Amino acid sequence: xxxxxxxxxxxxxxCSGCTTQCGLVAHVRDGRVTEVRGDHDHPLSRxxxxxxxxxxxxxxxxxxxxxxxxxxSGPRGAGKWEEIGxxxxxxxxxxxxxxxxxxHGRRALAYSYGTFRGGDWGIGERFMNRFGSxxxxxxxxxxxxxxALAETLTYGVGPTVFTPPVAGVTQCxxxxxxxxxxxxxxxxxxxxxxxxxxxRLIVIDPQQTDEARRADHWLQVRPGxxxxxAVALLKLLVGSPHLDPDFxxxxxxGFEALKAHLAAQDLSALVTACGVPADDLSRLATMLGTIRxxxxxxxxxxxQGGRSALQLGRAIACLIGLTGNAGVPGxxxxxxxxxxxxxxxxxxxxxxxxxxxRRERLGAEHLPFLGSGYTELDEVLAxxxxxxxxxxxxxxxxxxxxxxxxxxxxxxxxxRALVVQNHNPLGANPDADAVxxxxxxxxxxxxxxxxxxxxxxxxxADFVLPAAHWLEKPWFSFGIGxxxxxGDFVGAAEAAVPPPGEARSDYAFWRDLGRxxxxxxxxxxxxxxxxxxxxxxxxxxxxxxxxxxxxxxxAEARRPGNESESxxxxxxxxxxxxxxxxxxxxxxxxxPPLPTPLESALDGVAxxxxxxxxxxxxxxxxFHQNAQHMARFRRKKPHPVARLxxxxxxxxxxxxxxxxxxxxxxxxxxxxxLPVASLAPGVVEADRWWYPxxxxxAADPFGLRATNINxxxxxxxxxxxxxxxxxxxxxxxxxxxxxxxxxxxx
Ligand code: SF4
Numbered sequence: 114x115x116x117x118x119x120x121x122x123x124x125x126x127x128c129s130g131c132t133t134q135c136g137l138v139a140h141v142r143d144g145r146v147t148e149v150r151g152d153h154d155h156p157l158s159r160x161x162x163x164x165x166x167x168x169x170x171x172x173x174x175x176x177x178x179x180x181x182x183x184x185x186s187g188p189r190g191a192g193k194w195e196e197i198g199x200x201x202x203x204x205x206x207x208x209x210x211x212x213x214x215x216x217h218g219r220r221a222l223a224y225s226y227g228t229f230r231g232g233d234w235g236i237g238e239r240f241m242n243r244f245g246s247x248x249x250x251x252x253x254x255x256x257x258x259x260x261a262l263a264e265t266l267t268y269g270v271g272p273t274v275f276t277p278p279v280a281g282v283t284q285c286x287x288x289x290x291x292x293x294x295x296x297x298x299x300x301x302x303x304x305x306x307x308x309x310x311x312x313r314l315i316v317i318d319p320q321q322t323d324e325a326r327r328a329d330h331w332l333q334v335r336p337g338x339x340x341x342x343a344v345a346l347l348k349l350l351v352g353s354p355h356l357d358p359d360f361x362x363x364x365x366x367g368f369e370a371l372k373a374h375l376a377a378q379d380l381s382a383l384v385t386a387c388g389v390p391a392d393d394l395s396r397l398a399t400m401l402g403t404i405r406x407x408x409x410x411x412x413x414x415x416x417q418g419g420r421s422a423l424q425l426g427r428a429i430a431c432l433i434g435l436t437g438n439a440g441v442p443g444x445x446x447x448x449x450x451x452x453x454x455x456x457x458x459x460x461x462x463x464x465x466x467x468x469x470x471r472r473e474r475l476g477a478e479h480l481p482f483l484g485s486g487y488t489e490l491d492e493v494l495a496x497x498x499x500x501x502x503x504x505x506x507x508x509x510x511x512x513x514x515x516x517x518x519x520x521x522x523x524x525x526x527x528x529r530a531l532v533v534q535n536h537n538p539l540g541a542n543p544d545a546d547a548v549x550x551x552x553x554x555x556x557x558x559x560x561x562x563x564x565x566x567x568x569x570x571x572x573x574a575d576f577v578l579p580a581a582h583w584l585e586k587p588w589f590s591f592g593i594g595x596x597x598x599x600g601d602f603v604g605a606a607e608a609a610v611p612p613p614g615e616a617r618s619d620y621a622f623w624r625d626l627g628r629x630x631x632x633x634x635x636x637x638x639x640x641x642x643x644x645x646x647x648x649x650x651x652x653x654x655x656x657x658x659x660x661x662x663x664x665x666x667x668a669e670a671r672r673p674g675n676e677s678e679s680x681x682x683x684x685x686x687x688x689x690x691x692x693x694x695x696x697x698x699x700x701x702x703x704x705p706p707l708p709t710p711l712e713s714a715l716d717g718v719a720x721x722x723x724x725x726x727x728x729x730x731x732x733x734x735x736f737h738q739n740a741q742h743m744a745r746f747r748r749k750k751p752h753p754v755a756r757l758x759x760x761x762x763x764x765x766x767x768x769x770x771x772x773x774x775x776x777x778x779x780x781x782x783x784x785x786x787l788p789v790a791s792l793a794p795g796v797v798e799a800d801r802w803w804y805p806x807x808x809x810x811a812a813d814p815f816g817l818r819a820t821n822i823n824x825x826x827x828x829x830x831x832x833x834x835x836x837x838x839x840x841x842x843x844x845x846x847x848x849x850x851x852x853x854x855x856x857x858x859x
Contacts, residue, residue: 155662184576209530224533246470273439273447287409292324321333335793338388344378371707419840435692448592486698514542540738545824560573560575565579569815569817579617728825758793761849774849
């Protein structure tokens, strides 16, 4: 007998296949989602759906999904498991966390979570803050963290680089280090609409992307040359007659210091470093100086630049600020946090984390933003943003490369217990060899993975627990994910269906662990009740929000009686309320206070390596590693592909389909070559890792050491940004060779 009657119903939902948050309609039959379609009534997405969204029901119904909790029954990584019940698993996990942290302190527990997988994304931070460990690791270091911090230091809020252009108002659009057609389709639609209404489009990218082909101007920057390019633009702009002296005197600080700093920069050296002809740079500087309003959509390609990542963000923020494009219609919106909602860190009880624990956060000893620097900046922001706290907690997470070192070596202190949620750090982190050593280490006394599938990281765990897909849990969001930097905005939707088997939501995992570890009163039975507490101040409820199509904006998200109080559009939430071209905060932490390209250890060896590696690019069919194993994706790409220029391929005797080796000073892997006309000579753009192929290969499970490009990237402190710890994925010195005996080579 079927469990559900054969009824077909439709439910409005919001997609969590990526951070775009499209409104969808789920078709449900017999308790399963059979199809999802774009919701034409949704005010933001207006019927749009991408291949990832369409594939969501297949992903949720994939027969490889984990449906029962598993406990390791053989050596770690041997693939031997026994099924157990949730209660038994959680009792044992709680007892072991208790014992480990009694012996080594609360900081010996770490939590590592992946990118957006539903409304309860990162909810474990709430448990960790209440527990007293600051060692929650997110992906912020390479996902908008550097831009968010840079913009916040400059005008008091960030990231604003997602502000969509307004057709007929925005006159100039720069797409920089981003492929919005693959990573932010609604933004790309808005860009195209603004372009059709007359806006000029400039694309800055090492590759001639679809966006570049549709642009008025394409600047082919050398991978890793973006900071030099941004500083060159600033120099040309500051030396031009196009800036408004009254605006600069009235609304900025540090202009004279910036001018002197830029005068000392050698333009020809910057041109060489970025690889863009000086004339093209001059033309763009003139456009930015004369065409307003403008938006600069800076992408994750700029947040993965290692040592210079924050400096690059600061250069872009100064470009936005100097040209008067911060806080103007058609430019960058300075929304700030929601006025009357408990968003972001407040929602995760960041106030309950003791300051002493925050100062001990992994990485804080050498990355000033992660410890006391965060606290001081938070004070400034709270004074401006109507007392709201922890706006930046999402980018002040622990430094993941430092976590692996702490597990393996006990430096800076031992970390002995780890919970990983919806994340495969073996594929996502730099220096994958170091991650593999840590996950296999005997020093790691407890390793728990909560995920949809048996990932390579789960394969090395002690407990593997089945997670709910986003179609199976309630959705809730302030702005993009839980970032809460987009003004008064909140949306909610109920789950389309319940989870299958014994799969549970992230919230349910932390609720039940929390109740076993002294947090009994902190976790309501249902996540909807928890979300109620986040919006109660504004007189809203989860059910009221989920009963409507589309989010609540503006006055509707305000406390009753407080609707008309508004934040000025030009609210610069900085120490002195002006745009900080010179950053005192950076100066006080012995960092360049004015935008400056920084050298990394890898730059020092570049001359000995003939080629340049860039990786981490997005594709429309999969959100990061999620769904790369699905049939639609694999039909298009059966192998991880390394694209390289036609010239370089010819020179090395490489043809399409040949297997090549990519070697960097860190390591070497192989991928399948695809010569393309869109890349400059010497540049190779490599895909992420492919799995679950090779799951049973005892010598190299999942092919970890074969094709995982993160065996070639570095997480060493000398290669990371010195303020927040961003590692380098763009512009790595490398050498490419054809493999004579590659799998497809003859
Ligand atoms: S772009 Fe695709 S995956 Fe992202 S929210 Fe929209 S439909 Fe979902």
